[in-house]
Structures are given as structure tokens and as C-alpha cells.
Amino acid sequence: MLKFALIGAGRIGKMHSEIITSNPETELKFVYDLNREIAINVASISKAEVVNNPEEAINSNTTDAVLIASATPTHIEFIKMAANAGKPVLCEKPIDLDIIKVNKCREELKGIKSQIQIGFNRRFDLSHSKAQQARLKKEIGELEMIIITSRDPAAPGLDYLKACGGFFRDTTIHDFDLSRFILGEDPIVEVSAFGENLFDANVKTAKDFDTAMFILKSKSGVLIHINNSRRAVYGYDQRVEVFGSKGMVISNNQTPNSTERYTSSSTSSKDPIHFFFIERYQQAYKDQLNSFIETVKTNSRPKVTFEDGRKALIIANAAYESYKNKRTVEIKYD
Ligand SMILES: NC(=O)c1ccc[n+]([C@@H]2O[C@H](COP(=O)([O-])OP(=O)(O)OC[C@H]3O[C@@H](n4cnc5c(N)ncnc54)[C@H](O)[C@@H]3O)[C@@H](O)[C@H]2O)c1
Structure with missing residues (x-):
């Protein structure tokens, strides 16, 4: 125990x-x-x-x-x-x-x-990790593009926004890490970032973004697109598309159950998607802990290392530099 x-x-x-x-x-x-x-x-x-x-x-x-x-x-x-x-x-x-x-x-x-494991829980999500496995096993041939959509259901309060370190370091950092997870040994070397405040007053007060888009490039030339929003009225929108020469794998949104209703007025209506991270990634958080237990028991290297956490932060910092200077930024990890 x-x-x-x-x-x-x-x-x-x-x-x-x-x-x-x-x-x-x-x-x-x-x-x-x-x-x-x-x-x-x-x-x-x-x-x-x-x-x-x-x-x-x-x-x-x-x-x-x-x-x-x-x-x-x-x-x-x-x-x-x-x-x-x-x-x-x-x-x-x-x-x-x-x-x-x-x-x-x-x-x-x-x-x-x-042994230090960093809580990038999305790596432990079954459908995201299947997409990563498909890339690893070359089921989709040569990887060419990764497209990540990650939108929260609603913006957090002002106190959180002021303390969180900004949208890119607080939220997009998960997507930077997920991109690195799918890319494996192929490092991200460039980033172009755009951020806007389109709808949330608290976000404006905190001088942060509620809407953001990124284009990144890996060393081998894989292009990655990430889009984030602090407000998706239909729930926690989490989709990953991994596209290659022999096809694509999509890790799609999930609903709490797969029941479809057929009535005289409608057919096939589905439940709304999961509300937020605790519901959507519940299995991933559990498997993250299971992976950590295994690491401790076998005295092995954690699946998500301190270095993974450091590199994701470096990408987030480069994204801020890109936004500020309105140009593509080369990423250096040293
Ligand atoms: N992996 C994920 O999906 C995910 C999701 C949410 C938050 N997080 C991360 O988890 C961390 C906590 O976020 P949260 O949303 O639970 O925030 P929170 O504000 O709800 O909880 C933070 C807690 O830390 C406590 N705290 C502050 N300073 C402390 C100190 N010096 N010693 C002990 N306790 C202290 C606060 O009292 C508070 O109870 C953040 O780093 C956040 O980025 C990760």
C-alpha cells in the first residue's frame, strides 16, 4: 500500500x-x-x-x-x-x-x-493515447499534421485569471505537451501564436486572452494547429486529429453515455458532451496515478518527466514571444 x-x-x-x-x-x-x-x-x-x-x-x-x-x-x-x-x-x-x-x-x-512525475493527465487519456500509438506504429503512415481543439466550457473567475500565469502557460501548456507526446522524438522547433480577448470581461481585466490559435512546426516538418477558447457553450471540447500519409486518427469528444434517442420529433439526439476536465479526464487522472504507482514500485523513470514539464513551459514562453513580436519564434530548449 x-x-x-x-x-x-x-x-x-x-x-x-x-x-x-x-x-x-x-x-x-x-x-x-x-x-x-x-x-x-x-x-x-x-x-x-x-x-x-x-x-x-x-x-x-x-x-x-x-x-x-x-x-x-x-x-x-x-x-x-x-x-x-x-x-x-x-x-x-x-x-x-x-x-x-x-x-x-x-x-x-x-x-x-x-522520481518526479508532472501531471500532464491528457497523455493517459485512452483515446488520445490510441492516437499517439497509431502514430508510433505508423498506422497512419508518415505523420504530417496534428490538430488540437481544446476549449473550456466557461472562463474562470478574476482571481484565478490574475494568478494563473496567462492562457498559454495555464491552459495551452496541456496542448503543447500533448503535441510533444504525439510527436515523440521529433521536437517542436517553431511557434506562431495569436491571442484575442473577444468576449470575457474578467479576462480583459486580467489582460489575458479568451481565444487563441497557434501554428507550430516540428524538426521533421510536421505542422501542428492548436485552438483554444475559454468558452464553449456546449461543454468541454477536446478533440485531437492525427493526420498522415496513410490516413488519420481522431480522438473525439465523449459523452457521459452513448444512448441515442429515437422519437416522433427527433432521432439520434445525444447527451451533451462532458462538462469540464474532472468529468472528461476522470479515467486519465486514475491511469496517471496507476502509472505513477508502477513507476514507484519498479523504481523506473516516470512516464511524464520534469523535463517534459520544463519543455512545455519553454514552448509556452516562445508562444508569448511570438504574440508580442508578431513573428514566428524559433524554440531553443537549453
Ligand atoms: N492537470 C489538470 O488538468 C489540472 C486542472 C486544474 C488545475 N491544475 C493545477 O493544479 C494546481 C491547483 O489548481 P486548483 O484548480 O486546484 O486550484 P485551487 O485554487 O482550487 O487550489 C489550490 C490550493 O492550494 C492551496 N495552497 C496555496 N498555497 C499553498 C501553500 N503554500 N501550501 C499549501 N497549500 C497551498 C490553496 O489554499 C488551495 O486550496 C495548479 O497548479 C493548476 O495549474 C491542473
Whole structure:
């Protein structure tokens, strides 16, 4: 039984606590959140212990692994704390918003043998990973294009928008990572980014975008298109198209069930698509944890590494540079 300390018990932390508690191989032992009430609420559901500081949770002899789901600017502090205590880490994306801090952390961790997995959950989605497998096995011949549509049902509130580090680093970072996952060894080398504020007043106040489009290019010449919106009235729109010389694979939107209705007034009407990430990627979050458990048990390399998190942030930063300077930007990973 792998015993977890959970750091951060907000929206996604609560979901992780439920997944840890329902997994037969894991147990939630400690919860720490800056907001004690939030920690108490989550801990009581999982019968875990609330602690007064992160050290108590992370350094405890009882703790086998640490799940970091606190606010983004705190991730590096807790990654280092866990790594120094010799505990494997599953940390939510992004590692941080500041690449200088991420690079410094990478240097500091160099001598330390630590397993750090970054929470790019979409890699564990069954239909997205089937699309990636089709590319790997050359079922679609030579890969030529990747098209990712990723639109949220509604924009978050102003507080979140002000703190999240901007649309590209907060949201598109998932799509940058998913593109890298599908491309495999073929690195993304160029990006052209466009962002607009078309409809959301809070987004405008936060000086962010609610609508964005990107064209990226890989070293071998694969072209990638990503489009994002903070508002899709029909739900959480998540589609991936992988196109090659021998065909294409589409990972499409999913509905909670596949029931079709046939009545005198309509036929084949489907349920709306999933509302948001917790519903749509529930299986992926569970498989992400299963993959992490396997990594710890076999003492192997995580499926999504610190370096994957670092590279996705570098692409996001290059996208901002592209937007700002109205030109295509070459991406360098060093
Ligand atoms: N992988 C995904 O699909 C996904 C989805 C949502 C959020 N996230 C990421 O998860 C993280 C949390 O996001 P959220 O939506 O749950 O936010 P949230 O605001 O709901 O929760 C964050 C929690 O962290 C706590 N916190 C802040 N500083 C802390 C500190 N120093 N020590 C301990 N706890 C602290 C807050 O009190 C809060 O309860 C962010 O990094 C976000 O980017 C990932």
C-alpha cells in the first residue's frame, strides 16, 4: 500500500484525494493546505490526518509518496522538499510559471535521485493515447499534421485569471505537451501564436486572452494547429486529429453515455458532451496515478518527466514571444 501525503486540497487536490482513496493500492495519510478548513474537509472524507505544515506530511516515515496539487507558485518548493526527503512526487502542471526558477530547480535536483512525475493527465487519456500509438506504429503512415481543439466550457473567475500565469502557460501548456507526446522524438522547433480577448470581461481585466490559435512546426516538418477558447457553450471540447500519409486518427469528444434517442420529433439526439476536465479526464487522472504507482514500485523513470514539464513551459514562453513580436519564434530548449 503506497501511502500519500497530499499538499494542496483545492479543486484538483480534492479530486486527487478521492482517486487515491478509491485506488486499492494507495492510501491518503496526510493532507496539508494553507487553508486549514479546506484540508479538514478533504481529509475527513478520506480519513486522513490534517497536518500543520508541509514538512510534517512530507518528511514523515509513514509517507511513501507526495502528490502536489497546491497553487502553481508553490510547486517548486514542495518538489524540492519531497526530493530531498527521498520521496517520489506526482506534481500538478505547470512546474512553475518562471523558467529561470524551473532551470534552477533542475540544477539543484541534479545530484538527487528522485522520481518526479508532472501531471500532464491528457497523455493517459485512452483515446488520445490510441492516437499517439497509431502514430508510433505508423498506422497512419508518415505523420504530417496534428490538430488540437481544446476549449473550456466557461472562463474562470478574476482571481484565478490574475494568478494563473496567462492562457498559454495555464491552459495551452496541456496542448503543447500533448503535441510533444504525439510527436515523440521529433521536437517542436517553431511557434506562431495569436491571442484575442473577444468576449470575457474578467479576462480583459486580467489582460489575458479568451481565444487563441497557434501554428507550430516540428524538426521533421510536421505542422501542428492548436485552438483554444475559454468558452464553449456546449461543454468541454477536446478533440485531437492525427493526420498522415496513410490516413488519420481522431480522438473525439465523449459523452457521459452513448444512448441515442429515437422519437416522433427527433432521432439520434445525444447527451451533451462532458462538462469540464474532472468529468472528461476522470479515467486519465486514475491511469496517471496507476502509472505513477508502477513507476514507484519498479523504481523506473516516470512516464511524464520534469523535463517534459520544463519543455512545455519553454514552448509556452516562445508562444508569448511570438504574440508580442508578431513573428514566428524559433524554440531553443537549453
Ligand atoms: N492537470 C489538470 O488538468 C489540472 C486542472 C486544474 C488545475 N491544475 C493545477 O493544479 C494546481 C491547483 O489548481 P486548483 O484548480 O486546484 O486550484 P485551487 O485554487 O482550487 O487550489 C489550490 C490550493 O492550494 C492551496 N495552497 C496555496 N498555497 C499553498 C501553500 N503554500 N501550501 C499549501 N497549500 C497551498 C490553496 O489554499 C488551495 O486550496 C495548479 O497548479 C493548476 O495549474 C491542473
